[in-house]
Amino acid sequence: MDSGESGQRVQPRRVEASATAVVWFDVTVIVITGTGTGVGKTIVTSAIAALAGASGRKVAVVKAAQAGLEPDGTGDLDTVRRLAGDVTTREMVRYLEPLAPATAARRSGIPTVTPAQIAGTAVDLSETHDLVLIEGAGGLLVRFDDTGATLADVAWALGVPVVIVAQAGLGTLNATALTAEVLLRRGIESVGVIVGSWPADPDLAARCNLEDLPVAAGGPLLGALPEGAGGLDGAEFLEIARAGLSPWFGGDFDPEQFAKAYNIG
Numbered sequence: 001m002d003s004g005e006s007g008q009r010v011q012p013r014r015v016e017a018s019a020t021a022v023v024w025f026d027v028t029v030i031v032i033t034g035t036g037t038g039v040g041k042t043i044v045t046s047a048i049a050a051l052a053g054a055s056g057r058k059v060a061v062v063k064a065a066q067a068g069l070e071p072d073g074t075g076d077l078d079t080v081r082r083l084a085g086d087v088t089t090r091e092m093v094r095y096l097e098p099l100a101p102a103t104a105a106r107r108s109g110i111p112t113v114t115p116a117q118i119a120g121t122a123v124d125l126s127e128t129h130d131l132v133l134i135e136g137a138g139g140l141l142v143r144f145d146d147t148g149a150t151l152a153d154v155a156w157a158l159g160v161p162v163v164i165v166a167q168a169g170l171g172t173l174n175a176t177a178l179t180a181e182v183l184l185r186r187g188i189e190s191v192g193v194i195v196g197s198w199p200a201d202p203d204l205a206a207r208c209n210l211e212d213l214p215v216a217a218g219g220p221l222l223g224a225l226p227e228g229a230g231g232l233d234g235a236e237f238l239e240i241a242r243a244g245l246s247p248w249f250g251g252d253f254d255p256e257q258f259a260k261a262y263n264i265g
């Protein structure tokens, strides 16, 4: 996939850093990936959107391919709207089977969505929104189609940064490092890692991971959202988002203080 296929590359715009400032929140498009499926990408996406919305930004969220629905028939963007409130949402394709999009498309005959289409949607939305978040399906290299197109192609085509959402506990270091290494190899910027669901009673591995995850990710720990956050209502969720996300997203999360609270660091 080259930049010509998407038509254009969105240039991240950075605001000047000041003492307290949000350094990169002026980036227009962010890709939210994860170490796998069910790690909390949608909750993190909702939290970033909620904070941006609360600061007056117009936010759009793109779900590139929705494969499988919750038992109540809802998809990720229903969750985003419930948690983040007034955001524009675009689901580009829906498959009913909870599978990789390429597999679900092959089995159902429903058309695939291409990285160029996803990038194009993000570019269009960026004309009328301050922030566009793109969530994939599962982890970074899950295929959209049988040509092997993935979310990595979308991030590369757009030239925009990626946030890695990771699990808290044992096993996350390898998956995070694999994701970060692929991003590095493909020349895609990773801004850092966020724990999608931080346990109420974290075990030893989870606590130690607060120190080791940034190393595996090759970037800072930019947040940790408590487990159960997805069940809150909009106002409560906003406060959790503020506490759980770094100042880079307009929140108050301090990784050193957080680690200290768990006797790490």
Ligand SMILES: Nc1ncnc2c1ncn2[C@@H]1O[C@H](COP(=O)(O)OP(=O)(O)OP(=O)(O)O)[C@@H](O)[C@H]1O
Pocket: 034, 036, 037, 038, 039, 040, 041, 042, 043, 044, 076, 136, 137, 138, 139, 196, 197, 198, 225, 226, 227, 228, 229, 230, 231
């Ligand atoms: N912090 C959290 N609070 C509450 N529920 C959570 C949290 N993180 C994850 N979950 C729950 O775990 C499940 C998976 O989370 P989520 O839907 O965000 O995963 P995902 O990484 O977006 O997966 P997918 O690849 O399907 O998009 C969901 O049912 C969600 O409600």
Ligand SMILES: C[C@H](N)[C@H](N)CCCCCC(=O)O
Pocket: 037, 038, 066, 067, 068, 097, 098, 099, 100, 101, 137, 138, 139, 142
């Ligand atoms: C069904 C699930 N919730 C996602 N929508 C799709 C996850 C695909 C993962 C494929 C894989 O990595 O093996």
Ligand SMILES: [Mg+2]
Pocket: 041, 042, 076, 135
């Ligand atoms: Mg999701």
